[in-house]
Amino acid sequence: MIVAEPKPIAEVAELIKAGRHVLVVGCGECVTVCQAGGEKEVEILASALRIQWKIEGLTGTIDTQTLVRQCEPEYVVELAKKAKNADIILSLGCGVGVQFIAEAYSDKWVVPGLNTTFGGGMVKAGLWEERCGFCGDCVLHLTGGICPIIRCSKSILNGPCGGSQDGHCEINKEISCAWQLIYDRLKALGRLKLLDVVQPPKNWRTARDGGPRKFVKLEAMIE
């Protein structure tokens, strides 16, 4: 899933300062799961912003709506009625959601309420961790199901570097060395031989280096 976290409320207040009719939009997918931009967070943020406006003597309306998904036009159209009255739309979707709303409502000023951080998952209650770097050419079969592209701070394919110590990455003791994890797992599974192969330079064309990407599934196309 896409993991995102709320921008500080002061920053959000600044983003909507010029608006008199603000529409706060939530998303029912990933950001609901990571408790950053679901219906609950939308209502809490809207209340907080209303209180702040009141304290500052500002007048106007702060309305809310949470979509099933912000990253699909058929749900984004559902905003039409409320969007009509809004001069600013504050999206609590991920970066994809913000852009889909901006594309659908091209005459509206759309601003992000979250910082979209990574592709990951919840490892325990209240803790989400990064797992996928979206490189477009998965190598997890070579590394025991542990991604060196995003979990190694240097994305090296022939690790570990010399900074790995006591299981930690050189940049921070809070970060596990991905290559230590890979080594331990392959060792436990009796597949260390995989690590004896010099992995060639990666073709980054499938990653963002090749420019914005598309996924085409012809049989899913209606026209």
Next chain:
Amino acid sequence: MTTEAATKAAGTAPAGGNGRFATGSRLERVLKAGHFAVTGEIGPPQSSKSEKIIEYAELLKGVTDGQNLTDNQTAIVRLCSMAAAVHVKQAGGDPIMQMTARDRNRIAIQADILGAASLGIHNLVCLTGDHQTFGNHPGARNVHDIDSIQMVQMVRAMRDEKKFQCGQEMKSDEPRMFVGAAENPFGDPFEFRVRRLAKKVAAGAEFIQTQCVFDLNRFEQFMKMVRDEGLDEKVYILAGLTPAKSAKALQYMQTVPGMRVPDELIKRVAGAADQKAEGVKVAVEMIQAFREIKGVKGVHIMAIAWESIVPEIVEKAGLLPRPRVA
């Protein structure tokens, strides 16, 4: 280059080049003649002033067989290693240019290798690079398009197969670099370090400069594993040495990721009446110990902020005069 081809090339006399030697490197000649090699290190300044580089080159050139020029070490912006190498060369030294994968992609690395070769630089050390969060631009984006092992492979293919990384042929004048890499015997997982070294050798590394050794026991264990794999016959290993001015300096190094400094060593230097003199004594003893370890073919002295001590250490270790090579 395939892994197999690289293993073969690393183990045998490399194709091309000038007769017995693959490159114009002095270090290559010293090592291939069977001498115990000595290399030094110069950290370029955080300015465009070349004087210190030239001063250290003058100091090191007669007492070492090559001088490393670090590439923005600890991710702090410094005068670039290629320009520094040219200053060393002009001062009569034999520069060993370091190159990290942190700041350049494969296009820039190959371009710099061609440029360096055109300036008469014959030695290259391929490194992953310290993470930028250590340095003075922690907000920088890192590159890591290729890693150090892939860099070794790339530069060997440029030299021996006259091929760019993309496979395209070089029309003429391939860069003839003597190719080195680093290895940290004190990194983890310890039992994998030697296997990873084998990958560097398979990729085509011809010499290795290790992370500074303070923990001799662990280094000896490491070298035993190196010999068990037969790697000492395939690559020239230069043991890293950092002379310490004081117990405080050692204490600091104990905190650096990837370094292991035994407490006893700190105690020994702390207890000395003259800590600097003790530091020299430790360094000389260390070199003597390295010479006793089978498979260690030289010493790489990284006298960070104490460059002036190198001649004294090399002399006291009985490594002067340096051999003359053709």
